[in-house]
Amino acid sequence: MLIPKLRVARPTDNLAAVVRFYRDGLGLTELAYFTAHNGFDGVMLGLPEAPYHLEFTHQPGHTVGRAPTADNLLVFYLPDAAQWQAAVQRLQDHGYPPVPSYNVYWDQQGCTFEDPDGYRVVLQQAEWKL
Template identity: 30%
Template sequence: MSSIEEGCSVGAAESGVDGLAVGAARFARATARLDECAAFYREIVGLTQLFAFSDHAGYSGFVFGLPGPRAQLELVRRDDAPAPPPVDPEDAVVLYLRGGFEALRERLADHGVAEVIPDNPYWVAAGAFAVLDPEGWMLIVVPPDSDADAVRIEKFTGDREEIAWSFRMAEDSEPLLAGYIGRGRVWVARNASGDVVGHIQAAPETDESTWEIVNTAVVRPLRGSGVGRRMIDTVVAAATAAGVRRLEVATATADAGNLRFYQRCGFRMTRIVPDVFTAAAGYEDVVMVDGIRMLDQVWFAREL
């Protein structure tokens, strides 16, 4: 079970060597797919378009603020220019956000923009995600400093009854919870004060080549902050190290948030089991989620 905004502004330097004072900076990049790239950064990413120009001495382009005019991204094309050289894996635009990190991540996913893993491990360690723009340049998005940054994920070895409240955030059936709370491994998310703010439980199936994510939850104030994805990544790493080939997880068909979340984490739907969340299984007679009656269960799988 499982229950743009702003970029980083590059400020003007007050002073430099021999009194150098930079008032603004613009990064100009040639592209053969000008309109597509401009639409990507303007309409999907959400950067502010400062201005556009057409046939200016044979050049056309768009200029975006990062987020304002003191730091700019220019996409430019010369009418008779040859195609730009192939994109290097290290060619990237990096946005350091002050807000809207998860909203941007969702918007990109909603537009079918798949995430990629940068070659440089620094960005993964920083909690960033990356996508490719229409020409193959990498856009790396770094999250803002927040309470989620202080959260650590660690294996839990204590009495699970002590954190049963966290399991109950994702499980409404006491008989079912009692039957599986002791299974497999559990990791918890702890904040800077050491308090548990979430958990994830994974247990092997019969042949141990498959693990099931049995129960996972995050406290409401940190939902959407990336903590849930970090816990999924922790299980993926542990399963991979153990030689596991497949992860499975189930949720209610009525829970649209979970359906979106697991697919963004690389899981794909495999089957639907009808009439799982019923009174016979220990649930209330009628449970509603976002106006939809919770009855059926959908299973997801991710190959490792």
């Protein structure tokens, strides 16, 4: 069975700041970008080998606002302790301090960060088990 690729697409009022958070802070790769495409600017970020990527778009003259709640999360599972610590440190080194998670569950084995739009990213130091 082919594994489908997942794109999570989200508008932002702060495209450059959001790109810095996810590319420089989180360590994702800029896979593609576009300007003035049907009235939108945007960027796709991810890891070239991963079956997912994030797309952030901005429509000049249109305001989208901040995250609706503090519990809007992207969760990245990083089971290797050294890899997890390096990811946490990279975000902190780029000026993104950890924030307390709205749901305390995520603070038990993870570290939560808030992007420039108020959306939260959890770096979970655990394997994803279903």
